[in-house]
Amino acid sequence: MHSDIVIVGGGAGGLELAARLGRSLGARYGRERVLLVDRSLFHIWKPTLHEVAAGTLDAHQEGLSYTVLARRNHFSFAIGELKSVDAQKKCITLNEIRDAKDEVLVPNRTLSYRWLVLAIGSGSNSFSTPGVEHAHLLENVRDAQQFHSDWLSACAKASFSTTRALSVAIVGAGATGVELSAELLEAHAVLSESLGSAQRFRLDITLVEGSGRILGGLPEKISAQAEVALRRKQVRVLTNTRVVGIRRGALLVPGGEIAADLIVWAAGIKAADTNAEYGLETNRINQFVVDSHLRTTAPDVFAMGDCAACVWTEDRLVPARAQAAHQQADYLSRVLVAMLREREYSQAFVYRDFGSLVSLGENRGVGNLMGGLAGRNFFVEGLIAKWMYISLHLNHHRAILGLGKTMVLALARLLQQRVSGRLKLH
Ligand SMILES: Cc1cc2nc3c(=O)[nH]c(=O)nc-3n(C[C@H](O)[C@H](O)[C@H](O)COP(=O)(O)OP(=O)(O)OC[C@H]3O[C@@H](n4cnc5c(N)ncnc54)[C@H](O)[C@@H]3O)c2cc1C
Known part of the structure; x- marks a missing residue:
């Protein structure tokens, strides 16, 4: 062929x-x-x-x-x-x-x-950390679906446990770790609304980062704002904390352990x-x-x-x-x-940084941040940033489906959510 x-x-x-x-x-x-x-x-x-x-x-x-x-x-x-x-x-x-x-x-x-x-x-970079096989990865759809299945089981277990708590530890506070923390909080909030008070459980998320700040590749103001938003939602953010190993149910850090029902490895790329x-x-x-x-x-x-x-x-x-x-x-x-077409193309590739948007989950109340547009750094937060973030996804669809079909698809998904709910529970 x-x-x-x-x-x-x-x-x-x-x-x-x-x-x-x-x-x-x-x-x-x-x-x-x-x-x-x-x-x-x-x-x-x-x-x-x-x-x-x-x-x-x-x-x-x-x-x-x-x-x-x-x-x-x-x-x-x-x-x-x-x-x-x-x-x-x-x-x-x-x-x-x-x-x-x-x-x-x-x-x-x-x-x-x-x-x-x-x-x-x-994919992600395990940095040869011992026991990383006990952690979930988020490298492809299969990984994400596997996590979702285990997350639902863990939610059911927490719902009927004596502690009525579910703990999740996420290693790596880049975009993946930060966005996953926010999304899990949102999923938990929606789930809690549908559970009776006797079955509600607490969600404890610990976000562990080896360097001095979360979202290390992005401007400091974005890191600071995202950290404030996560802490406000009771996410435990641990910076300067290097994970030295993982065992089933716990992260090993210098001087102790962080117990967790679910562990996600989202540090680095390789x-x-x-x-x-x-x-x-x-x-x-x-x-x-x-x-x-x-x-x-x-x-x-x-x-x-x-x-x-x-x-x-x-x-x-x-x-x-x-x-x-x-x-x-x-x-x-x-x-x-x-x-x-056997023509010359001598121009080199030049990367232009149009800034960064980080989804912090909810449409309301949580900021989404961006930096470095049009050569200047300025910040967007809240719903505006969320819509800009969504527009990146739509832009990708537009490149492969065209404008008309992207709009139809977006509308169909919105309607589907109205009918079936925002959360997939099966
Ligand atoms: C949870 C998460 C959140 C992210 N959020 C953001 C964000 O907010 N903003 C941002 O800019 N970036 C974000 N990223 C990073 C972004 O997804 C990647 O930079 C981007 O997808 C890279 O595109 P790519 O085409 O190089 O690779 P990919 O999109 O990963 O595509 C690779 C493709 O290659 C296929 N493939 C792999 N190996 C083989 C093989 N051996 N043979 C055949 N096919 C193969 C795979 O099936 C896949 O379809 C995020 C990543 C993750 C995981």
Whole structure:
């Protein structure tokens, strides 16, 4: 099987790239020109995983089928997991696909390309902490659904326990840890409303951060405001606290333990260990090293999004954010269209920081913050920030569905929530 452009990974960046290329090339020259490969059959925008975990977003309603998106955007789609890259022969191999009984459904496949784009994202970084297997991760939809299932069981248990309390410890106070704390508080508040007083239980969240402040990658004012909002909601925020190990039911910290019914590991990012096996240069967290044109060290192989290490400023890489993946998709679509039309495209990729929005859960009362828009830093809070945060998600949908369908989908989901409730309890 051959395609001019093969994109591996249909996440925040790869899917937007496939949709853009499909609309500009596939529609004119045939959909087989652009092939998207992903190991999943449906797409969920990763920044919403904490909502799936808390049950405030239903992955089955939210998920968009790659085959439907491919048909609408004029690209082709293949399910599969990247196994190897042969940059000399310009082909990749995908792992075989097995069914639940471990029988081979689809054997190993080889796909040849003219240009390859790797957009396979990243996971969390355990920093080799002993016992991390006792913690939940939030790397993909499966992890989020597993957490949600265990969260519901823990809620039921707490409801009938003598202490009538549920404790959750979250390691890492980056956007994932902070947003998950806020979302769990919201889910608990909605749940409490539906429980009789005899079954209500207390939720104790401890957010543990190794560095001196939460949201360390964002401006200090945002960290401070978010911390105030979380503390006001009774979240126990522990900064300068390094987790040295985890055992079932407790975090081990210097000088003691933090007991928890549920533990989530949301600290740091690291790309897949297998990235180092593809014959491309990688850095210490397994990201593919790319130049300012997003080219890896192999000819005609590009990398983008979380899996790429692209220099931003002298001492900083482009951050692993949906915003960066979105900008890189836009850039690479222009590069690849030009290359396919045998035109020069000499402009380098320049990352522009449009600021950061952190969802603190509720629509009312809790601030959502942003910094660095239009070259100046200013702050938005409360409902305005929440709407801006939601607009980022809608913007992603607009890039892959178009404006009309995004509006219809948003309205349909709003109505669905009105009918079925905001919380998924099954
Ligand atoms: C809970 C949470 C909250 C976040 N909140 C924010 C936020 O508020 N703002 C923000 O900017 N960023 C946020 N992020 C970060 C953001 O989600 C990522 O930076 C962004 O998704 C990166 O996009 P990507 O395309 O590089 O990778 P991803 O979106 O992770 O997509 C990778 C894709 O590759 C596929 N894949 C992986 N490995 C293989 C393989 N070997 N073979 C085939 N397919 C493969 C996966 O199935 C997936 O579809 C958050 C992340 C999390 C987890």
